[in-house]
Amino acid sequence: MGKSLEEVHQSVATQNKKTGFRKILAFLGPAYLVSVGYMDPGNWATDIAGGSQFGYSLLWVLLMSNLMALLLQSLSARLGIVTQRDLAQASRETYSKFINYILYFLAEIAIAACDLAEVLGMAIGINLLFDIPLIEGVLITVLDTFLLLFLINKGIRKMEAFIIVLVAIxxxxxxxxxIFAEPELDKVLYGLIPSMPNSAALYIAIGIIGATVMPHNLYLHSSLVQTRKFDRTPAGIKQALKYNLIDSTIALNLAFFVNAAILILAAATFYKNGMFEVAEIQDAHQFLEPLLGTKWAPILFAVALIAAGQSSTVTGTLAGQIVMEGYLNLRIQPWVRRIITRLIAIVPAVVVILIYGDSVTGKLLILSQVILSLQLGFAIIPLIHFVSDKSKMKGFHISRTTQIAAWIIALIIVSLNAKLVYDEISSWIEAASHPIILWLTVVPLAFGFLGLLLYIVFKPFIARAKSNIDNHSPHHLKLVYAPKEIYSKKNIAISVDFSKADEAALNNAFELGGIDAQYTLIHIVETVGALMYGQHVDDHETTIDEKLLLEYKEMLSQKGFRIETELGFGKPNTVIPKIINTGNFDILVMGTHGHTGLKDILFGTTVDKLRHKISIPLLIVKK
Structure with a gap:
């Protein structure tokens, strides 16, 4: 398994910091790169709409979204710190190749949709600040393609500094x-109390939540925390978790301040003056100067919009690199990756603007948020499963209380986003001149996504239950031995798969060798991770199999047998012959009733292919 963001992996040392403050400072940074996704241009439209239509009353939704985001980002950081895997890599080790291809495709669409929002935001900012036509502003955004390359070559700390400067702007x-808007503080505080004025407010609230928690940020954070080099002891990991939680809390609270400020600005200007229909970024910019009485208000608004778009596009590209390398183990030139991502966002934006004009940008921003909403569950749910796995997290799994809180948050977010998607599809069908096309394309696609989501939710639970039944059989398996008096073999290999077939294989082996022979128990791990990464795999089943093999060794050693173990990775009919041919064995003993995780070491499948590859006798024992 390659390292996540290999060019900056563990590039920031934290061990040599003597004071506590310098130690914390060494860990601060990753969450700031993540936080810009929570204040990107895609959030601005929902915040402006919420403030202009309902005043301060939806501020509590922003606060709730921020708390949700804080928990999810802390889980993402925990995954990266403990397992040294980003979310994409962890998914690749857990799910089948087919499922991973789908998850990768969805993640790429989400990143492209996010980039679309950032392209439009920057283009709108450039248009508002310099009066450059929107279509030209979109094309200008191509020029930042090489900014990421420059920053990444300067090191991750320089990139973090650049992003922090933009966040500060x-x-x-x-x-x-x-200061210009002079909001009413009592109403601001009252807005933090949960309330829902009407159904239209609920729709805006769903949009705010959907726009707040970004799926690509979960991939990004789990990778960025690995740029810190620290002691891999339990104490060192615990300290890293603590400092990264501090980092996330500070950064995401800054993002909350920005989103709240946008909503408060809209409430103090547009809502206060009865302008309830302001939802477009351009309209907000246009009305700021006459309402606030200063030319600096629209200028600062446009500058902040450009900074938000630029900072988000840098981190969005990093997320794209993480997703591609994690799911596909495919590394391409960073500038190629950057251009592909940017073109996927620019081409539809340019085409739509050319056909429908500048007024459609608001609808494009909303569409990008709907696409993000579709993908969100496919990032959140695997993350919760991974950080709840005791084996994967090596003792740093989340508590039962945190698990419950995380699943509640996932349920809320996925349910609200599902409603948002349902409403959007319903409106498309109502407005379409040929709705049958949507019924044959979009609707089945939505149901397909729902089915995949349910699979991802329940598959780990089923696999864990099955693992408890199938993989833990030695705790219940009573091996009965029938020793003989005549023995001929001195070095015997036995293939085991932790099923009842092992009893027959072991007894037959002991009949051949007796108490004085040397026995080697061979077990092959054939998970997706083992097939792809060999001995470098670090998944749940490998850990279980290692433990069970050692239990066999201990159990049989106590009975006086001389036992060695050999754990292989990959296809049994390839790996077992390599082990046999490099050892000094007299015979290989195999059972015919196999373990499903090994594609069943069955008589006539694995055996047929294996027997031609070894140069020693093979004893096949039927159960």
Whole structure:
């Protein structure tokens, strides 16, 4: 398994920091790169719409979204710190190749949709600040293609510094906007109390939540935390988890401030003046100067918008690299990756703007958020499964309380996003002149996504239950021995698969060798991870199999037998012959009733292919 973001992996040392403050400072940074996704242009439209239509009353939705995001991002950081795998790599080790291809495809669509929002946001900002036509502004955004290459070559700390500067620009811009707008503080505080004025407010609230938690940020955070080099002891890991939680809390609270400031600005200007229909970024910019009485208000608004788009596009590209390398183990030139991502976002934006004009940008922004909503569950649910896995997390799995909180959050987010998607598809069908096309394409696709989501939710639970039944048989398996008096073999290999077939294989082996022979128990791990990464795999089944093999050794050693073990990885009919031919064995003993995880070491399948590859006798024992 390759390292996540290999060019900056463990490039920031934390061990040599003597003071506590310098130690914390060494860990701070990754969450700031993540936080820009929570204040990207895609969030602006929902915040403006919420503030202009309902004043301060939806501020609590932003606060709730921020708390949800904080928990999910802390889980993402935990996965990266403990397992040294990003979310894409962990998914690749867990699911089948077919499922991983689908998850990769969905993640790429989400990143392209996010990039679309960032392209439009930057283009709108450039248009508002310099009066450059929107279509030209979209094309100008291609020029930042090489900015990421420059930053990544300077090191991750330089990139983090650049992003923090952009975040600071956004933050200071809205501090001044707040000063200009003079919001009513009592109403701001009242807005933090949960309330829902009407069904239209619920729709906006769903949009705010859907736009707040970004799926690509979960991939990104689990990788960025691996840029820190720290002691891989339990104490070192615990300290890294603590400092990264501090990092996430500070960064995401800054993102909450920006989103809240946008909503408060819309409430204090548009809602206050009865302008309830302002939802477009361009309209908000246009009305700021006459309403607030200063030319600096729209200028700072546009500058913040450009900074938000630029910072988000850098981190979006990093997420794209992480997803591609994690799911496909495919590394391509960073500039090629960047251009592909940007073109996927620019081409539809240019085509739609050319056909429908500038007024359609708001609808494109909303569409990008709907696409993100579709993908969100496919990132959240695997993440919760992974950090709840005791074996995968090596003792740093989340508590039962945290698991319950995480599943509640996942249920809320997925349900709200499902409603958003349902409403959007319903509106498309109502507005379409030929709805049958949508019924034959979009609707089946949505049901396909639902089926995949349910599979991802329940598959680990089923696999864990099956693992408990199939993989733990030695705890219940009573091996009965019938020793003989005549023995001829001195070095015997036995293929075991932790099923009842092992009893027959072991007894027959002991009949051949007796108490004085040397026995080697061979077990082959044939998970997807083992097939792809060989001995470097670190998945749940491998850990279980190692443990069970050692239990066999201990059990049989106590009975006086001389036992060695050999754990192989890959296809049994390829790996077993390699082990046999490199050892000094007299005979190989195999049972015919195999373990399904090994594609059944069955008589006539594995055996037929294997027997021609070994140069020693093969004893096949029927159960």
């Amino acid at each position: 956004i933050g200071f811009s809205f501090i001044f906007e707040m």
